[in-house]
Amino acid sequence: MEIFDALMAGFATAITPANLLWALVGCALGTAVGVLPGIGPAVAVAMLLPITAKVEVTASMIFFAGIYYGAMYGGSTTSILLNTPGETASMVTAMEGNKMAKSGRAGAALATSAIGSFVAGTIATVVVTLFAPTVADFAVKLGPPEYFMLMVLAFTTVSAVLGQSALRGMTALFLGLALGCVGMDQISGAARYTAGQMELLDGIDIVLVAVGLFAVAEVLYAAMYEGRSVESQNTMSRVHMSARDWKRSWPAWLRGTLIGTPFGCIPAGGTEIPTFLSYATEKKLAKGQDQAEFGTTGAIEGVAGPEAANNATVTAALIPLLTLGIPTSNTTAVLLGAFQNYGINPGPQLFTSSAALVWALIASLYIGNVMLLVLNLPMVGMWVKLLKVPKPQLYAGILIFATVGAYGMRQSAFDLFLLYAIGMLGVLMRRFDFPTAPVVVGMILGPLAEAQMRNAVALGEGSWVIFLQRPMSLALVAIVLAVLIVPRALRVWAARKEARARHHYQSADDIV
Amino acid sequence: MSDSSLPATAAADEAPDCVPSPRAQTAVGIGVLLVAAGMAAGALQISSDAGYGGVGPNFLPWLCAVVLALCGAWLVWEARTGGFRQASDPGGQPKADIGPLVWVSAGLLVNASLIGTVGFIVSCTLCYVLAVQGLRRASRQPQAGSARTWAQDVATGLLISAPVFWAFTQFLAINLPGLTETGWL
Numbered sequence: 114m115e116i117f118d119a120l121m122a123g124f125a126t127a128i129t130p131a132n133l134l135w136a137l138v139g140c141a142l143g144t145a146v147g148v149l150p151g152i153g154p155a156v157a158v159a160m161l162l163p164i165t166a167k168v169e170v171t172a173s174m175i176f177f178a179g180i181y182y183g184a185m186y187g188g189s190t191t192s193i194l195l196n197t198p199g200e201t202a203s204m205v206t207a208m209e210g211n212k213m214a215k216s217g218r219a220g221a222a223l224a225t226s227a228i229g230s231f232v233a234g235t236i237a238t239v240v241v242t243l244f245a246p247t248v249a250d251f252a253v254k255l256g257p258p259e260y261f262m263l264m265v266l267a268f269t270t271v272s273a274v275l276g277q278s279a280l281r282g283m284t285a286l287f288l289g290l291a292l293g294c295v296g297m298d299q300i301s302g303a304a305r306y307t308a309g310q311m312e313l314l315d316g317i318d319i320v321l322v323a324v325g326l327f328a329v330a331e332v333l334y335a336a337m338y339e340g341r342s343v344e345s346q347n348t349m350s351r352v353h354m355s356a357r358d359w360k361r362s363w364p365a366w367l368r369g370t371l372i373g374t375p376f377g378c379i380p381a382g383g384t385e386i387p388t389f390l391s392y393a394t395e396k397k398l399a400k401g402q403d404q405a406e407f408g409t410t411g412a413i414e415g416v417a418g419p420e421a422a423n424n425a426t427v428t429a430a431l432i433p434l435l436t437l438g439i440p441t442s443n444t445t446a447v448l449l450g451a452f453q454n455y456g457i458n459p460g461p462q463l464f465t466s467s468a469a470l471v472w473a474l475i476a477s478l479y480i481g482n483v484m485l486l487v488l489n490l491p492m493v494g495m496w497v498k499l500l501k502v503p504k505p506q507l508y509a510g511i512l513i514f515a516t517v518g519a520y521g522m523r524q525s526a527f528d529l530f531l532l533y534a535i536g537m538l539g540v541l542m543r544r545f546d547f548p549t550a551p552v553v554v555g556m557i558l559g560p561l562a563e564a565q566m567r568n569a570v571a572l573g574e575g576s577w578v579i580f581l582q583r584p585m586s587l588a589l590v591a592i593v594l595a596v597l598i599v600p601r602a603l604r605v606w607a608a609r610k611e612a613r614a615r616h617h618y619q620s621a622d623d624i625v
Numbered sequence: 626m627s628d629s630s631l632p633a634t635a636a637a638d639e640a641p642d643c644v645p646s647p648r649a650q651t652a653v654g655i656g657v658l659l660v661a662a663g664m665a666a667g668a669l670q671i672s673s674d675a676g677y678g679g680v681g682p683n684f685l686p687w688l689c690a691v692v693l694a695l696c697g698a699w700l701v702w703e704a705r706t707g708g709f710r711q712a713s714d715p716g717g718q719p720k721a722d723i724g725p726l727v728w729v730s731a732g733l734l735v736n737a738s739l740i741g742t743v744g745f746i747v748s749c750t751l752c753y754v755l756a757v758q759g760l761r762r763a764s765r766q767p768q769a770g771s772a773r774t775w776a777q778d779v780a781t782g783l784l785i786s787a788p789v790f791w792a793f794t795q796f797l798a799i800n801l802p803g804l805t806e807t808g809w810l
Binding site: 163164166281288290298303334342504509512516520529530533536541545 | 643644645649650653657660664667671672674680681682684685686688689692693696697699700703709710711712713715716717718721722723725726728729730732733734736737738740741745748749752753754756757759760761762763764765766778781782785786789793797798799800801802
């Protein structure tokens with residue numbers, strides 16, 4: 114009941130007219146950002162971080178949460194209607210969604226993804242409501258060694274497990290950690306990598322890196338490589354689901370939520386695995402006529418499941434962010450930056466020291482989900498019009514907003530030059546297939562991890578063995594090693610088995 | 626989950642292969658090695674004073690330098706032995722268009738150099754106009770560069786940057802530089 118009372122208090126804060134307005138503007142802006150190609154939620158939040166200087170903390174967190182959420186809804190609209198593979202989160206939705214749209218069922222695909230997002234988002238918010246306080250209670254008991262190992266786990270999964278190549282992921286992660294080193298050391302106050310520049314003493318701002326890597330790089334990439342790409346758009350149809358569509362969507366939404374929620378809860382990050390897993394499950398479970406639609410005319414389960422899994426993961430990812438202070442995606446990393454701008458460090462104490470803020474934020478998630486359902490079902494036609502904005506104007510316009518974000522922070526022209534340099538780095542990373550999330554997560558989490566590590570070693574009186582002496586920390590060391598070793602071992606084992614089978618087959622041939 | 630359950634990304638076969646050449650990949654690997662060298666050079670100047678703990682402020686910089694050096698060397702090795710492993714196609718066209726890059730870069734750099742003196746609205750409009758002209762050229766628009774597109778782009782640039790400026794200075798009270806002190810221009 115304690116939780117219920119706290120949640121009600123949160124609702125009381127969240128439904129004040131001003132906060133409702135922030136939520137609505139955030140959701141609308143988020144949907145627009147999700148629909149428009151070229152900018153995602155991480156950039157949108159990053160570009161608007163300067164408002165943290167003036168807007169009160171609860172209002173701005175509600176606003177940012179709306180953007181975070183809205184972008185997920187909007188992203189699926191684009192991936193269903195445009196025939197270009199978008200960001201990873203909506204890539205799976207695009208596979209079946211595109212096929213449905215091509216066979217004249219765009220409306221049903223849009224409806225099932227919006228309602229599925231609502232169902233999954235709401236269920237996952239209930240999970241956040243019920244479990245976040247428990248996790249926070251537990252997390253209070255963690256010391257620096259455990260925290261450090263949790264962060265190492267986040268680093269490992271973000272860089273070495275997700276993505277195509279562990280090597281490129283690691284390179285990106287350490288590039289992010291290196292960027293995080295710039296500025297004054299938190300513990301000793303020593304200046305690092307400032308090259309005598311006063312501007313660098315405060316460190317490189319997360320806004321610069323996020324906006325540079327995503328927005329500016331996207332524009333530069335479009336100018337250099339994508340000028341001649343032609344996009345085709347599918348025709349809209351009435352947003353409507355038949356009784357059969359409902360019957361097929363319901364179980365898929367619930368299964369997707371069930372798959373997505375646990376993936377969000379663990380500090381590992383990434384929506385790729387849960388969405389693909391949900392897609393594979395739906396495909397396997399479909400029978401007869403329904404299964405024949407997969408990959409041909411488009412199966413509605415293939416949109417409903419992954420879309421629900423995506424939203425459930427994204428929502429549940431707020432648990433590690435709020436209770437442990439560990440971001441596992443670009444957007445949550447930037448959200449952590451927003452908290453830091455207010456001098457708040459998310460972690461177990463957040464639920465006691467800033468209880469009003471946390472509960473208002475959670476309440477606003479429920480409200481935001483309802484708002485987004487309304488914004489995305491009856492009003493979807495309005496958002497689709499955004500896809501008609503011509504690319505040159507859209508991309509050039511993004512640069513104006515990028516300037517606001519980068520310059521609004523501390524009015525330094527130096528930052529704008531740095532923004533350009535980071536943008537060029539982003540183009541290289543995209544071209545050579547380096548993932549960007551490890552850079553952002555490494556940069557924002559690096560200084561925190563370093564502080565925990567140094568505190569932990571100090572706790573062990575200078576000995577690194579401390580990480581192995583405490584049961585929780587030891588368990589985390591084992592998990593990190595398992596995450597690194599098991600998938601590779603399985604791959605080697607499978608390859609060897611195949612080689613042996615082939616060898617066996619060949620020698621049998623020789624005898625004959 | 627087997628790979629066969631996932632259809633290949635649409636249109637992957639007809640698009641030209643855009644994975645960069647091994648030579649370019651080698652250059653990237655060498656770039657990472659150079660960053661590592663830079664990190665190491667910087668780390669030499671950071672105090673190693675560990676205080677009560679066993680770890681000083683120069684530990685993480687050295688760790689980054691060493692790991693980046695290893696990654697750089699490995700990247701070079703991969704590039705020299707058949708190219709980066711599992712490199713996915715970045716999309717777009719195989720060769721970079723340099724012209725549009727120059728236009729967009731000019732927009733961004735002009736913005737960075739002028740924003741303090743001519744104010745947000747003028748500077749951002751300039752940036753917008755240069756960038757949009759570059760992007761028009763990138764997409765081979767025949768009318769790019771005509772007087773009409775220039776006029777159109779200047780108007781659009783003003784229509785975006787002026788309301789953004791007002792929203793931030795008047796409504797959110799965030800300081801952005803103006804040409805005048807009025808907060809309106």
